[in-house]
Amino acid sequence: MLPGLIAGDYRFDEAHLDLDFLCQRAGAAFIESAALGLDTAAKALLLADGQRREYDLLSINTGSRPDLSGIAGTKTFGIGVKPVEGFLREWERIRGEAARRRLRIAVVGGGAAGVELVLAMERGLGRGARADFHLVTDTPEILPAHPPAVRRILTRALEQAGIALHCGRAVVAARPGELRWDNGGILRVEEVVWALAASPPAWISKSGLATDTRGFVAVNSQLRSLSHPDVFAAGDTATILHAPRPKAGVYAVRQGPVLAQNLRAALEGRRLASHVPQRRALSLLNTGNHRAVASYGPLALEGAWVWRWKDWIDRRFMARYRAD
Template sequence: MKRLVLVGGGHSHVAVLKSHGEAPMPDTRLTLVSAKRHAPYSGMLPGLIAGHYDYHQCHIDLVRLAGYARAGFLEVEAVALDPKERLLFLAGGERVEYDILSIDIGSTPPTFGIPGVPEHVIPAKPIETLLPAWEGLRARAAGLKRVALVGGGAAGVELVLAMQYRLRRDGAVPGFDLITDTPFVLPSHDVKARRMLQRILDERGVRVHAGRRVAAVEPGRVALEDGASIDVDAVFWVTGATPAAWLRSSGLQTDAAGFIAVNPCLQSESHADIFAAGDCAGVTGQPRPKSGVFAVRQGAPLSGNLRRALAGQALDPYVSPPHALALISAGGKYAVATRNAWALQGAWVWRWKDWIDRRFVAKYQRLYQN
């Protein structure tokens, strides 16, 4: 039996589990190592914050999905890797041997070495720490005056609008500040989408501080590099993606940003028995945004190549399309759709996004709910 070990129950690995459940890889013992039992689906996270969904509607139960796939499940964080000895080290001291390893552990927002950030902000990821912190904030909503979010990408914009929407429904009306060091929000999106969402932020009274960089965070205060400061009750940190520190010290080849360097077959550039997908991987020659859409797309090619690697067959390269449709929700049941140079908005866009997102999660949930 060959030992295939999956680390992280991210958007690509759920597809590997599904595929193995449908048609088991021959002579393979599959094990999933995941820090948490429930895998959140990123597309529905703003809707969970806004109150459109409950927890279980936007999470895949990895214990039950692994059961469907007849895979072992270890609910524990991986903390180190020795690729020479083919050993994965787990929190708590255990180690797992593998023949083929696949890594899909996502990313967390970078802190840029800014003083006070590790101690005083609530990072948007991991989502398992964001959700309790958010519920803690809701519990003291009546006393809130201002809430700041740092990061002007799609996740920051969606989160600020979702939080404001939910707190208003809870009867609280704190002010919101969205701080970004880019000249405008949504810098990687087309100008039409940017304008639509900027208008929504303006209409909802969100104060956008574009082109301004955070210098330090203290309890109750965000200091900006231009000398200004904002008094706040909470700071959410939504600044993009940085890889887990243990990947850098693993001996795997990484890209300039520290993500696992993989070839178009999603195979490590330095270790043929290691694969990676999703945010934690950087495909050589295919720079892509760190977004759930790309992690989802890599699921099927990763699955196929793990199968081929186990069977000793030639791998199949995969080129993900450079652009993806982005559906950006705006707090209530309203959203903006954008791809390349076009953008559309409306309640119907939200219903479309809702249909796509529910369908994605249901594809996995129905495997173990019957």
């Protein structure tokens, strides 16, 4: 729902869940802090507020971040699309800025997140605000993981929205006001949003947990760490080593119920369930104009009805976790 929130299709409360309420309902203590480190020997989690929380079982579900490792200067220029709360704060600032002067804004990353995001930003800028948008990606075309028909539809949507597309351009460096490509070319922009491939949080690589080659927690089909049986992980943070899948929410949400079941089973000494991730997943890509594209294997379907279908799926999911 994030692109829909940016585009103005959803209010903040429609696209967010109340974790405090959910924890109360589940009889769990809610601690609003960031995990910064893990001491697996002492079985303790280190938190940003200085707390050290010991655990019997730990489940890590902290998602992913855009992979900025190949780009110099990202600390001085640009915003990652995740963490989402930081991005939303910056987006409000950008909208305010664009109401005062015409901005050039680049989104870097031509996967589903980057394409949806730039379309949503263009539409959600607000009345009176002005900006020229650029989408930059290092692949020859956008959406390399999707079929040609989906690429064509989204390329057309970008053209219609007046978004400049720069394919085959690997950004290697950033500094305030400019992006530098690997061939030495420069794109001058006032704002940049990083929507690159997912990478794991840095603290996980220092934890000593077994990981895949990219540093995501390596788990078995029970979502249990391959090196530390008292640690579980699911969602973007984890890779089921024998059945890796793209980092997408559709896989994460299906792991949730198995994770819950297995945490209980592990505590009670019962048999753990196995999770078999689906081979391929349906992607519903928001084209930013109350239309969407369904991408499944080689198939592509587009229309206003696809957006209504996506909206219905997303709202139904959120409703399951709401107080009202």
